[in-house]
Amino acid sequence: xxxxxxxxxxxxxxxxxxxxxxxxxxxxxxxxxxxxxxxxxxxxxxxxxxxxxxxxxxxxxxxxxxxxx
Numbered sequence: 001x002x003x004x005x006x007x008x009x010x011x012x013x014x015x016x017x018x019x020x021x022x023x024x025x026x027x028x029x030x031x032x033x034x035x036x037x038x039x040x041x042x043x044x045x046x047x048x049x050x051x052x053x054x055x056x057x058x059x060x061x062x063x064x065x066x067x068x069x
Contacts, residue, residue, distance in 0.1 A: 012038035012062040
């Protein structure tokens with residue numbers, strides 16, 4: 001990861017989202033809900049409308065890292 005990038009991290013198992021206060025002012029930190037689990041992730045390119053759907057393992061354990069600048 002390049003210097004200055006601020007990742008948003010989404011973890012499966014139970015759902016938790018962690019992000020830096022610089023990404024979303026006054027909203028930083030870790031937020032979670034252990035009653036939910038991630039079952040799939042869909043990414044759509046808004047220009048081409050091409051969609052990629054990723055199935056998450058049955059145990060729901062995964063890490064999604066979104067890098068912002």
